[in-house]
Amino acid sequence: MATTDKLIICVSPTGNFHGKEANPNIPLQPDEIAEEVYRSWNEGAAIAHIHARDGNGVPTNDPDVFREIDRRIREKKCPIIIQHSTAPGRQPGVTVDDGPRSIEANPEMASLNMGPSSAVFGGREFIRPWTRGFIEKWARVMGEKNIKPEMEVYNNSQMEEVIILIGKGVLKKPYWMSFVMDMHRTAQESVRFSPKHLMHYLDFLPQDSMFTTLAIGAAELPATTLSTLLGGHLRVGFEDNIYYKRGELAKSNAQLVARAARIGRDLGRDPALPDEAREMLNIPKPGLD
Numbered sequence: 202m203a204t205t206d207k208l209i210i211c212v213s214p215t216g217n218f219h220g221k222e223a224n225p226n227i228p229l230q231p232d233e234i235a236e237e238v239y240r241s242w243n244e245g246a247a248i249a250h251i252h253a254r255d256g257n258g259v260p261t262n263d264p265d266v267f268r269e270i271d272r273r274i275r276e277k278k279c280p281i282i283i284q285h286s287t288a289p290g291r292q293p294g295v296t297v298d299d300g301p302r303s304i305e306a307n308p309e310m311a312s313l314n315m316g317p318s319s320a321v322f323g324g325r326e327f328i329r330p331w332t333r334g335f336i337e338k339w340a341r342v343m344g345e346k347n348i349k350p351e352m353e354v355y356n357n358s359q360m361e362e363v364i365i366l367i368g369k370g371v372l373k374k375p376y377w378m379s380f381v382m383d384m385h386r387t388a389q390e391s392v393r394f395s396p397k398h399l400m401h402y403l404d405f406l407p408q409d410s411m412f413t414t415l416a417i418g419a420a421e422l423p424a425t426t427l428s429t430l431l432g433g434h435l436r437v438g439f440e441d442n443i444y445y446k447r448g449e450l451a452k453s454n455a456q457l458v459a460r461a462a463r464i465g466r467d468l469g470r471d472p473a474l475p476d477e478a479r480e481m482l483n484i485p486k487p488g489l490d
Contacts, residue, residue, distance in 0.1 A: 202406045202432065203375050205481055207473035208465040209434040211248035211413060212241040214454045216440030217260040217288055218322050224443040224450045229254045231266065235273035238281060240455035241438075245462030245472035248282040248310065249274070250351075250436065253290075253303070260290040264305035271306060280475045282484065284310035284351055287339070289329060297329050301339050304348055309484055311343055312379075313350040315359035319389040336362060340371045349484050352378040355391040360405040367407055376410040377482055379436065380428075383420035394420040396427055403431065411482070415441050422460075429465055437461050 214237040215228050228234045231253075238249040253266040271283055285303040289295045304311045315336060318329040343350050350372065352363055366372050380402055384391035392398055394416045406412065413434035416424035421442040425435035437457040445451040445460075462472045479486055 202403065203409060203411050204432040205411075205473075206470060207477055207481065208429055208462075208470040209248065209413065209473045209478045209481065210246045210458055210461050210465070211250055211284070211415075211434070211436040211438075212238065212246040212454050212458050213250035213252070213415075213436055213438035213440035214238060214241065215254070215438075216252050217286070217291060219443065220258055224439065226451065226453055227439045227443065228454075229258045230256075231270045231273050234270050235277060235279075237454045238274050239277045239279045240453060241458045242279050242281045242475070244455045244459040245465075246281060246458045247473045247475045247478035248284050250284045250286060250312070250438070250440070251303075251308070252286045252288070252440065255292070259292055261292055262287075262290045262295070262299045262302040264302050267303050267306040267308070271308070282310060282475050282478055283308045284312065286312050288312065288314070289327075291327075297331065297335070301342070304343065304346065307346065308348060309479075309487065310349040310351050310377075312353055313340060313343070314353045314355075315362040315378075316355065316390060318355070320387050322387060333362065333365070337366065337369065337371060340366055344371060344373065347485065349373075349377060349482055352376070353381050354378050354402070355381045355384065355388065357392075357402070357405065359390075360402070363410075364405075364407055373483060374409040375481075375483060376407060378410065378412050380412060380414045382414065382416040382424050384417050386417075394424045396423075399424065399427055400431065417441050418444070419447070421457075425461060426464055429468055429470060435461055
């Protein structure tokens with residue numbers, strides 16, 4: 202495992218499921234998302250994990266919407282690393298193959314789920330056949346486009362998929378994976394957070410790899426703090442958690458980032474600047490005005 206003194210903080214300002222009915226501060230449209238990303242960068246975020254919504258607030262994979270979000274972020278002179286989600290949107294007729302349309306907008310990073318998913322939300326079941334062939338196909342496409350995959354691992358068996366991709370020479374060092382925890386209530390393949398479970402993942406980490414941790418709801422704070430202590434990195438934001446503490450809705454994504462940055466500093470790990478994170482992850486520096 203590659204360890205670093207600096208802490209890479211990712212913010213995910215909005216997701217594919219809950220909206221303003223859950224927390225009125227959740228951003229949905231490009232201008233709102235860009236503003237939340239900008240504020241989060243000012244508090245210490247180095248990566249922004251982007252989901253997009255159409256004009257009606259429905260999750261979409263339309264690359265033009267992603268381009269608009271990215272453009273608005275850069276208009277603010279915000280140098281944060283832009284990472285696009287490849288999760289399918291929720292518009293009628295959308296399939297798993299629609300998810301990677303977001304990489305047509307040429308982000309610096311993109312998510313790559315490491316196994317099939319069955320998620321339940323609002324009484325509906327969403328089946329996502331992220332098969333081994335699908336994963337390899339899009340890992341190769343990302344490599345050709347010089348997009349760094351963020352490999353999302355939901356359980357131990359998906360670590361084997363990471364190792365298989367490495368063995369096929371599909372990935373570039375350092376290998377970057379996200380441990381997704383405590384999503385078990387809605388995602389059938391996900392595991393609950395426990396300190397032992399997170400530490401167990403480290404036994405499987407391939408050489409030349411780095412990891413970050415995200416967890417849902419109340420598990421976010423202990424999971425990300427432990428990840429920091431273990432030499433990993435972290436993700437916070439409204440996609441994962443809409444509360445600052447029990448019974449108190451978070452005012453912004455920046456509020457969650459600021460707490461993560463403060464804890465990191467207290468533990469001796471200053472937040473990485475975007476260009477520092479690029480160097481750590483071997484991501485070429487983009488031409489920014």
